[in-house]
Amino acid sequence: MRRPLRTHGYRAATAVALACALTAATQQGAQADPQTLTDVQKELESLYHRAEVATDKYNAADGKVKAQKKRVGSLDSQVRTTEAKLTRLNSLAGAAARAQYRGGGMPAELQFALARDPGRALDNAGLALRAQQNTQNLLTDLKTTKSALRTRTDEAAAELKRLQASRHAMATQRRTIEQHIAEAKLLESSLAAKERQRLADLEKKQSDQAQAKWESTGILKKVGTDTTTAGQKAIAFAAQQIGKPYVWGAEGPDSFDCSGLTSQAWLAAGVTIPRTSEMQWAQLKHVPIEDMRPGDLIIYFSDASHVAIYVGGGDIISAPRPGRYVYKSPAASMQILGVVRPEA
Template identity: 50%
Template sequence: MGPGKRTLLPGKRSVLAAVTVVCAVTVLAAPGTAFAAPGPSPTPSPNASSSSPPAPVSNKDLEAVRLKLEKLYHAAAVATDEYNAAEEATEKQSAEIVALAKRIVEGKEKLAELKKRAGAAAAAQYRSGGLPDEAHLMLSDDPQEFLDGAGRVLQGERATKGLLAEMTRTQQDLELYARDASAQWHKLEAGRKAKAAAQKRIEKRIAAAEKLESRLETEEKERLAQLEEAAAYKAQTAWLDSGVLKDLDSKATKEGRKAVEYATAQLGKPYEWGAEGPKTYDCSGLTSQAWVSAGHGIPRTSQEQWKRLKRVDIADMRPGDLIIYNADASHVAMYIGDGAIIHAPRPGRTVTVAGAGSMPILGVVRPDA
């Protein structure tokens, strides 16, 4: 079944097509539930026309589809944040393992050198007849030689103690590095599993959303897009009517302008979950790379951006600031002024300009605070 076609029995265009979308919404209510095949069409009465067009899907039914799509793509966005966080963690853990491996190699080389020096000291004692330095001094008849030798013995004892202490410390360091490396391997494996699980959730939600949309006819898709635009416009209008922009200081910093310029240059590029450019982006991939271009590295995910960046009041918002959306901080956009944002919305969409109040705002953060 290709996009834009309903699931119908061959040769049948019955009134059941009008309620297919509503049935799909009901079936998709539980994540992972498969679409049920439509039942057979009733036998038409002698007066019924076999070529009659299907009944149109009502706006009420399309609104139900819109809300279901919104939930599916929101779930995909949450999973995308989890995937990005797991990817960032595995990269960090891999780097730490490499660093620990270098320390272990260096520690083993140092320990081998210390053992070599200790062996040389033992060999020197053997060559002197196996007697300790103190015994040789006691057998000396020259008082000056005795005094000079006593100083050398004290220096030798200190050097030997220092050598043994350094060998002990090096051995302890090696054991610590080995334990740390083992712990990082366990974390790395856990991160890989979390990343794989998040990827499955993303693909599952997106596939369900695409399947739902594929049941719509072209005209219905157009009406669905109009409903989405109307919902966003209504939310944006309510946000503006609240007077939130009345005393807004919209002067951007130099870094903020650079970040906005970068984000603006990406307009029209496709959304792709997990992507950081330069051809495709997800929401936090766009904002993080925009600020990297401005000379400020920031967290990769929208949730970490919300946790770790400085929060500012909406009334103090300026271009370049990041607006975090939804109660779970699952979406992020860049404020560009005049009540507008640039963001990468969701799969099937491109980087675009939208109203800052068109989605539920959690708060605002400032990367260059």
């Protein structure tokens, strides 16, 4: 029989605040008024999971904004370069026209008729005509290029505004989730120390049971134990971060979120991978779980909202969630979606 949740002498104001927080959570689809440790655990898992999803989406939106800013900057630079070429060519064309004027502006036909060497005059006239025509063609091409670049720049700037608006929406959503995290922390703080320990024990028990079930399939006899030099470097980097706190959107050096840890670990190994767990799942090479090796990344949950680096022996290193620290834990302690390999 599950024991009821004890609050051990809550003051009335604290109890009211907790009730209000749980009411807000209910409006967002979370369970309200949890009565058992299991319910509390589910409540916390739900809130932290939604927080991680929101963080991943914000990171993805922020990455798109940064990339688009670079694109707009590059296009602006191309426009300025084209404008400089146009100015220079216009100046040269003007200089040529002034030189012709100073030379009397004599038509090519008359120059040919009066020349001592008609053949050379004809050649000179032809060269001048071709040069003039080439300059005019180049001017026309540059004007067309400038117009096209300006159109692309305007379109890119409009897309940047759209992406910035999307990022703002993701930031707003993240702030809402932060409120849910505050509710979760309030919920945790409502438990007496003995109850918090029982909750931690319950989490560990469930984690151990899930790991034991996974290992009972014989999976550890199938997965690889050797890794590449790059994989070793990535694992070594992740191991050096153990004990550092989880912070939303952090990529080190003092704190990390889950995908911040894995992306920086592989960057330390000389391999650039996508920033978020969703993008890592979408863009990196998928490998069967039984073929994974140390250094590969394990993606968790159906929405690919969490990621960890596999270090061998059935263990992972990950940045779990707010309030926790980078640590080593059983690979099957969460719902495995699949495995990706950063190396080609």
